[in-house]
Amino acid sequence: MFDAFYPIARSGLFRLDAETAHHTSLKALRMAEKSGLLGLASPVDEFTSPVEIMGLKFPNRVGLAAGLDKEGNTIDALGRLGFGSVEIGTITPRPQAGNPKPRLFRLVEHEAIINRMGFNNPGIDAGVENVRSSKSFGGIVGFNIGKNKDTPNENAADDYLICLRKAYPVADYIAVNLSSPNTPGLRDLQGAEASARLLETLKKEQQKLAAEHGKKVPLLFKVAPDLDETHIRDLARVFLDGGLDGVIATNTTLDRHLVAGHPRADEAGGLSGRPVFEKSTIALEIFANCLGNRIPVIGVGGISSLEDARAKIRAGASLVQIYTSFIYQGPKLVRELAAGL
Numbered sequence: 001m002f003d004a005f006y007p008i009a010r011s012g013l014f015r016l017d018a019e020t021a022h023h024t025s026l027k028a029l030r031m032a033e034k035s036g037l038l039g040l041a042s043p044v045d046e047f048t049s050p051v052e053i054m055g056l057k058f059p060n061r062v063g064l065a066a067g068l069d070k071e072g073n074t075i076d077a078l079g080r081l082g083f084g085s086v087e088i089g090t091i092t093p094r095p096q097a098g099n100p101k102p103r104l105f106r107l108v109e110h111e112a113i114i115n116r117m118g119f120n121n122p123g124i125d126a127g128v129e130n131v132r133s134s135k136s137f138g139g140i141v142g143f144n145i146g147k148n149k150d151t152p153n154e155n156a157a158d159d160y161l162i163c164l165r166k167a168y169p170v171a172d173y174i175a176v177n178l179s180s181p182n183t184p185g186l187r188d189l190q191g192a193e194a195s196a197r198l199l200e201t202l203k204k205e206q207q208k209l210a211a212e213h214g215k216k217v218p219l220l221f222k223v224a225p226d227l228d229e230t231h232i233r234d235l236a237r238v239f240l241d242g243g244l245d246g247v248i249a250t251n252t253t254l255d256r257h258l259v260a261g262h263p264r265a266d267e268a269g270g271l272s273g274r275p276v277f278e279k280s281t282i283a284l285e286i287f288a289n290c291l292g293n294r295i296p297v298i299g300v301g302g303i304s305s306l307e308d309a310r311a312k313i314r315a316g317a318s319l320v321q322i323y324t325s326f327i328y329q330g331p332k333l334v335r336e337l338a339a340g341l
Contacts, residue, residue, distance in 0.1 A: 006330035018104040018113070026074045033077035033136075049338065053296050053318045054218040054245050056172055059139050060084035060338040062309075065300045065321035066144035066175065066222075070121050072130040079137035082334040086137065087321065088127065089144030090177045093162040095123035096148055099182060105264045107273070111304055111328045112259060115252070116269030118182045119146050124166045131170040143171035144222070146180065153185050153194075157201045164202060168209045168217050176202065179224035179251035181270045187224060192234040195221070199242035218245035223287070225250035225280040225301060232283060236290030247291065248298045248321070249284040252276065273324035277302025281315050288316020304329065306340040313341065 009028075013021040032038040049060045063085035064078055072088035079086060098120025105114045121127065124145075131141060145163035147156045160176060167174055176198070178189045189195060202219055210216045221244060223235065239247060252270025259265045259275050280301025288297050299317030303309050304325035312320050320341070325333055 003330070003332045006332065010328075010330065014106065014108070017102065018106050019101065022068075022104065026069070026077075029077035030074055033080060038077055038080045039136075049341070051319070054173065055216065056140055056218065058084045058319060061313075061319050061341040062334060062337045063087060063140070063142070063298070063319060063321040064326070065323040066090055066142070066177070067115070067117075068323055068326070070117075072127050072141075072143075073133075075131065075134040075141060076136045079139055081331040082338050083139060084338065085140035085142060085172075085319070085321075087142035087144050087175060088131065089121065089175075090119050090146040090180065091121050091124050091127040091144065091163060091167070092119050092146050092148045093124050093151075093159050094148050095126070096120060103269070105267050105269075107259055107262050107264055108328075110259050110262065110273060110275055111325065112271060112273030112275050113324050113327065114264060114267045114269045114271050116182045116267070118149065119180065124163050128166050128170055131167075140172040141170070142173045142175055142220075143167040144175040144177050146177040146183065147186070149183050153188055156189060157198055160198065160202060161205055164205055164219075165209065169213055171217055173218040173220060173246070175220045175222050175248055177222050177251070179222050181224070181252065181254050190223060190227070190231075190235065192231075192238050195235060196238045196242060199238065199244060203243055220244070220246035220248055220298070222248040222251055223283070225253045225276060225283045226255060227283060229286055232286045233290055236287055239295055240291065244295055246296050246298065247287055248300060249287050249317075250276075250280045250301045253279055253301075255279060272301070273328075274302050274304050277304070277308060281311060284312060284317060285315040291316075303337075304333075306336050309337050309341055 066087040099118035103116045147159035252272045253276045296318040298319045299312030300321035
């Protein structure tokens, strides 16, 4: 049902401003879930092929990347579409409006998006309550956390600690976003020394929280695709030495050479979708080779087909996530990936 309907829905949505379309589509999904229509149209049992990673049992290898369900209020509906995991956020300690609009742009012929959203979100307390309110999703919920824009880098650990403590009881895993290009200075935290200090601080808190709550919630770092090989090797050593539980490779790119000439190519922000696939996969493979089998890697960036997803797995990914291709292709892609992997 949804396969036939989605091209029509997309045609209408793509006539709207990209951010308006985003909110409209999520609202429609929530309404369809509450009415029971989504459950009838998308039975999830057929998309189950469990895999255990980081001590967590994922119903399948296909997850939704952070950035789509920023507030964590559409988890149940997205789960109905076949995702084995849904990563919400990025969520910051305090609510923030994000960057001035317009800040989200489609590059349709490239099946790509440029965004400079700037961590617009309702804050950690609202995010936690939204996750608590989800009822039917039986998959894995990831909680992507970041620092507020006006928090200086020297105090960034304080912001991450606030989010870690509050998200811990409701999250299945927590992803630390060090790699968004839309918060000034954030990517500086990917330096080997800075990331080592942050990881040490967060791991100590993770140990305390594990004892307090009687469960270990894995801690992951999300990295950029714009790192050179030396930087990746340095970070991999930091992650191994620091006991990181997982890596998400990768976030969006600042590279524009594959969309050069497009009217939107010079828009500030991070580029996602098909053009980032090769760059992202190279970074993923280097990380996976450096980490061996000691730290699992989640592959995200430019996956728009089953073959793309398989390429991420061959490069060393244990799981994959999609976002931009889901916008362009709809729920059919989720099922194809879940079944094919």
